Amino acid sequence: MHSVPLKSENNGIDALYRKNRVKSISFLAILSGVLLLTILLSLRAGSYETPIAELIKGIFGQSSDKKINLIVQNNRLPRIITAILAGGGLGLAGCILQAVLRNPLASASTLGVSQGATFGAAFAIVVLGLGVTDRFGIPLCAFFGSIAVALVILGLSKFRRVSPEGIVLAGVAISSMFTGATTLIQYFADEVELATLVFWTFGDLGSTGWEDLGGMAVIVALLCLYCIIHRWDYNALLSGEETAISLGINVKRLILVNMVLCCLCSSVIVSNVGLISFIGLVAPHIVRMVVGNNHVYLIPGSILGGATLLLLSDLFARTVISPVILPIGAITSFLGGPLFLYLLFKGGKRQ
């Protein structure tokens, strides 16, 4: 008699554990579905209306209408892939920065890393006179800009032991400093440079061709791979630095490597598509609300979530007052801001 209720109780426990796993996995599946749907919608959106079957054929250059092949392959597909790479990269960078700095408010744009990269790129265009199409010089300068910010952030959190809120406040200060410096560069730029710069800082997914995508894809894929391999290290770090060391993790190296990789990733993204805020902050938070803090699910979730959010924002930017395409950077800030405020106050209530 005794073992029967015990067994059913055991099943109940397992059911709860399984429920959590199933919930996390199905959330990832749903996210992938939404991303796929958004891709199809993005393929369709535009002035040249065509049935979806033709568009899918167009991806492989198989459509009977040559125009469709051309539009899909040279215009819509690169744009979609850019959005997925940039969004996924920013989402993942946000997730990792939040983990290694143990700061829920961390992301490339809130810490000023993106702004540092923007300054570096603007410096490259105006002061060094590099063309906007320069595929190495601009990302390199952007990288130096972002690394400078990352070093300040790391220094503050390690040596001065500034609180998480303090770090974000420092990020605000650093951001405005670099934004100011970028404005100064713009002030001294000539008209052509200024036009390029301003358009570029708006954030634009449409100007990347297949040639630009390669570099971005490599860097983002590298970050994804590294993070997936080290997924349990982030979980360990959540238990505190001392516990992480006791679990065999070289915490200093982990933090440093991750900061550098995140800087690399966000500076490549910034130099290709301009400043895009809030995706990196909001995407991991949305995913975390469903799957919790386990990076086994949180990492793929942040990649998928970031990609979906950016693609959705782009779809919105392209269709809301079509045929005018609104700047994507403005849209993500505009939509992401309220979402961030919501998360901030919801989080505050729980504590």
Added chain:
Amino acid sequence: MMEIKNLSYHYKGSPEVLKDVSFVIEPGKFLAILGNNGVGKSTLLKCFNHILKPDSGEVLLDGENLLQMPTREVAKQVAFVSQSVPDTQMTVHDVVMLGRRPYMNWGFTEEDHHIVHDAMHRLDVEDMRGRFLNELSGGEKQKVMLARALAQQPKALLLDEPTSALDIQNQHQVLKMVRDICHKDSMIAVVVIHDLNLALQFCDQFLLLKDGQVYRYGDHTVLDTTALKEVYGVDAKVVEIEDRRMVLVKEEV
């Protein structure tokens, strides 16, 4: 057997906290590190497994120097339960799974899952394995942390004030679990603890630290009126009630 040889440590910009500390712990013994606040108890503990890097000295576990070993190898032999209990939204199962992190290559194996189940079973946290850590009480969390440490299959278990945030029932439960595991598995357990009565009730050996050095080391007899006066600066005596030793502190006039 764990041998600590001539261990010294200083924090940046301050004088030496630990000066030439040496002692030996036998397997199956539960050791309490005792002493005043700031005397270096936690510091000593953290010097054993790479959390802090000692200026000089050796920490030998079964003849191997832990300080010369890769951190990951140390994690297979020494587990650590910290004073601060994390508050993350991870399931109990996943938190205990962290204990297999030092052994993991690409993913966890069937054996890892088996060991994790065993650890959860031994600390009686199996029932909670689907719940999130941040939904548990302090005592439950500490048991989960112990299960995680046990999943590392360590030869030595280090505990930094594991009971300071717990109520009296959980303090006793947690320490009893540690003592039983330590005796049954012939594991070394070292605890930094403030409550002398808890230490006297559960620990086998006592290390008294004073001015960064070993003041006394041995079984319960090292805790006497003189030691309490010289280490803690209190007038007290150790009384025996129902086969148990208790420290009674005289009220200051």
